Amino acid sequence: MTTTVPPGVRSLGSAPTAGQASAGPRLAGRPAVTAKRGRLMAVASGKGGVGKTFFSITLTHALARRGQKALLFDGDLGLANIDIQLGLMPQYDLGSVVAGKLSLNQAAMQYEPGGFDVIAGRSGSGSLANIPLSRLQIMGEDLALLAGRYDHIVLDLGAGVEKSVRQLAKAADTILVVTSDEPTSLTDAYAFIKITAMERPQTDIRIVVNASNSTREGERTYQTLFKACQGFLKISPPLAGIIRRDARVRECIRNQTPILIRSPSSEAAMDVEAIAERLLAP
Ligand SMILES: Nc1ncnc2c1ncn2[C@@H]1O[C@H](COP(=O)(O)OP(=O)(O)OP(=O)(O)O)[C@@H](O)[C@H]1O
Numbered sequence: 001m002t003t004t005v006p007p008g009v010r011s012l013g014s015a016p017t018a019g020q021a022s023a024g025p026r027l028a029g030r031p032a033v034t035a036k037r038g039r040l041m042a043v044a045s046g047k048g049g050v051g052k053t054f055f056s057i058t059l060t061h062a063l064a065r066r067g068q069k070a071l072l073f074d075g076d077l078g079l080a081n082i083d084i085q086l087g088l089m090p091q092y093d094l095g096s097v098v099a100g101k102l103s104l105n106q107a108a109m110q111y112e113p114g115g116f117d118v119i120a121g122r123s124g125s126g127s128l129a130n131i132p133l134s135r136l137q138i139m140g141e142d143l144a145l146l147a148g149r150y151d152h153i154v155l156d157l158g159a160g161v162e163k164s165v166r167q168l169a170k171a172a173d174t175i176l177v178v179t180s181d182e183p184t185s186l187t188d189a190y191a192f193i194k195i196t197a198m199e200r201p202q203t204d205i206r207i208v209v210n211a212s213n214s215t216r217e218g219e220r221t222y223q224t225l226f227k228a229c230q231g232f233l234k235i236s237p238p239l240a241g242i243i244r245r246d247a248r249v250r251e252c253i254r255n256q257t258p259i260l261i262r263s264p265s266s267e268a269a270m271d272v273e274a275i276a277e278r279l280l281a282p
């Protein structure tokens with residue numbers, strides 16, 4: 001992996017560590033104020049290839065466009081590819097963090113075209129899929145500390161329900177579960193929700209229906225999943241939103257350019273903007 005940094009991308013190397021960030025400045029003569037911590041949102045799916053990475057990038061971008069200080073974290077340990085979708089050649093990545101060479105926030109870089117920060121997951125030294133769970137737990141805690149520096153952190157998770165995915169998801173305040181209209185994607189989303197709800201019953205789970213043929217069809221898909229959750233799990237996850245199937249998504253990924261730059265008025269882009277808007281609503 002090359003270490004060149006393309007234009008528009010700046011490393012945040014000299015920033016304080018996550019631990020320092022969480023402490024916040026203390027003013028003489030005043031009691032210490034607990035720093036307001038940003039919200040950590042994980043994007044999960046069950047089945048792979050349903051649009052988690054596309055959605056994570058676009059959601060982070062949409063939040064940044066609304067004046068939010070946002071960080072996009074590539075938590076797909078096996079097949080990290082945020083760097084590819086954004087056309088980045090990261091100088092630092094999660095591999096350096098896991099190797100103990102960098103703190104988490106030292107691995108963050110500014111993605112200037114989008115106005116948000118990114119921690120890339122790709123590791124020059126190979127897959128991160130076999131990181132011990134104890135190391136992942138520490139990473140989750142570091143992420144929670146890093147949230148003190150941001151309004152929002154969006155965590156793009158790997159597909160599936162493996163322990164490593166669930167361990168990282170534990171750090172999140174909100175889990176956005178992405179499904180498509182396909183039955184296999186629905187059953188896998190249900191499996192993810194079931195395990196998460198059993199392990200941590202109070203988790204704030206919301207559903208995103210992606211690549212839907214129409215808003216109506218997306219609503220039907222949501223209702224199917226919602227009824228299964230209500231009937232069998234006794235939980236009622238709300239709908240975060242529906243993103244319509246849109247040829248521009250593929251085109252933007254092929255061009256390694258975020259949809260909110262290349263096709264901001266496309267249906268899929270507007271649907272994600274609407275989700276960001278709702279997530280920010282009090
Ligand atoms: N709204 C959409 N409309 C049309 N195509 C879409 C949409 N969302 C995603 N796609 C297509 O789905 C493909 C997979 O998207 P993406 O890489 O974001 O999925 P993923 O869930 O992150 O996959 P993985 O599980 O492998 O990490 C994209 O290449 C894109 O072509």
Ligand SMILES: [Mg+2]
Pocket residue numbers: 052053054076081156
């Ligand atoms: Mg992905």
